[in-house]
Amino acid sequence: MRKFKKLVGYILGFISSVLLTILVLLFVFKITIFNQNYVLQKLEDNNYYEEVTKSIKRDMGNSLMSSGLDKSILDGIFKDGDIKVDIKGFIASIYTGSKYKVDTDSLKKKLNSNIDEYLKEKGLEATDKKSLETYVDGVVKIYKDGINIYGYLDGVISSFAKISTYTDMFIGFIIVFIIVCLVVIRKWVHKRYSGVVCLSSSLMLLYFRWFIYDGIDFKNIIIISDSFSKVIRKVLIDVGDKVIIVSMVLLIISIVLNLNNSLFKIKRIRKSL
């Protein structure tokens, strides 16, 4: 019976270590990828809004070619700040699971007005009205596509808010389970097992981080756009660094706990003497 209890204790100890590892990983995701403020800060730090603005302006400029229109028609159709507001709104909608509609009515109105003015000034006429409408719709689409780049990650993004909520649930569940395991272990195996769990967990984290990051060439990820790729790279590298930091902290805690568990016995010797 005693051996059985010990065996169960060891298994629970292993499970606790693994759960603690998962807990740390979830916690790191919680404070990074699933944290809206963190993501917004990363966008800010990597000049994401400026890059997107530049890209939208460049694409709109390119759209002028073969249109017979001058670049002046693009003057003032939107403010640089509008793009930042729309991107922030879009990101907020991802975290709340709602839909964000990019309002392009004023952009369309201003563009149409600029075109009318330009045509009057030059004494020109459009080939036909529909062709102008198609052109204007094309410019509006450039603006929308510049903001809403996540169309390609629909499956992931649409469930982002749900995943974030489940993460909270899992974190709570895991904490409870770890506590239950440690209580059972304390009763059946040994009074002080927490140091073992912490040490195992920190080493598991280091191994897991190495295993994943060794296999992925993060520095060269290219997806969706150059500015988006830059942010993704920084976020992924940051997540990896945070995992290392937390595992180091756990390592120090585990050393202290294990030493304390051993030192306790030494103190008893002294007292008994």
Next chain:
Amino acid sequence: MRRIKIFTVLCLVLSVVIGVSSVKAMSESQLLEKLTATYDINGYKFQLSDGDRVLAKRYLDLYEVSSAHADYIAGEIDSAIKDMRDSGIKDFSDFSKLPSSLKEKLKQHVLNVAANTSIKATVKNGKVIVFNPDGTVFAEIGKLVKNTGSNLNIIATVALLVTAVGTVLIVRNVKANA
């Protein structure tokens, strides 16, 4: 005598293995044929556009695709065609209008090819970009999905991440019932 027996058995085993491998292994030209074939899916004629066929052929001419990879790609193509047939859908002209379960299955096939071959490709600025092994761009494959661009880049019926240039599931010029 015993050594000769072992040697003979070894030769036999090896020849069977080699024979089986060479029967199974697909050459690049066979893969190209598979990529450029016309598929009839529930009455809908499905084929790579002429331009994409040129790209597929050029990629396979320039860069070696191993037999193992060719086999794998061919297998995924077969599975994808089967999924499309099983869906019962008769109109594949707009990828965005396909049911999400089918879209996810088709995306998974492309991700499988991505996971199991060494071809480099990504989606950037609304286009699929395939790279040469030296990191330069091999080709940008038109506008995806919802965008009906002008000129020759018209209507991607199935927009997927390309890992083999001619991965048959990107069709841009749909020859409807040709």
Next chain:
Amino acid sequence: MHKKYKFKGKAFVTYVALSFLFVCVFIVIIYFGLNHTIRKYTNIINTVAIKESKNDRKVKFDNAQKKMTSIPSYGSKYGTIKIDKINLDLPLYYGDNEEILSYGIGHYAGSYFPGEGGSVILAGHNDPGYFEKILELGNNDKIVLDLNYGKFDYQIYETRIVSENDLSAFPIQDNEERLILYTCYPLGVGHKTERFVVYAHRVGETDA
């Protein structure tokens, strides 16, 4: 009583050893259980991990086989297009996305290269300094493609105005070398729904 506390240092070692045992079991589970799944997803991510290079590639053409053995990288300039009749001398780029077309004339990547014996399709905007003046071209006018692997001469046999969606106007075939130039039509303001297309046969020999 004394014996109970004899192995105090050993306790610390036991804790550490037990931790390492747990880690070993964890490594075994990851390696043998989840390795395949993890590698699958890391391979997928690595498909988009590309050490991008903007270097110019050396372009090579095999005269015997009449095909390219090394192509320019998409977006790079690999020659010029010259049309004496309209004083046109413009850079030619491989690829035809919006950015490329703002620099010069774009070669549709899904068509053949000059010399390969198939359709070569080039696009240019109808703005001044681009393909605006190809509307003045007619039959028998000459076009020269001066590329970094040879010079190719063409003679126009047809010009046409087609709808932007008419793909049959841009046949991609490998039976005969044909140069096809196109630009938006008509000139003027707004989105253009037509294309002005110029068709030319190859004449003369390759000058490698």
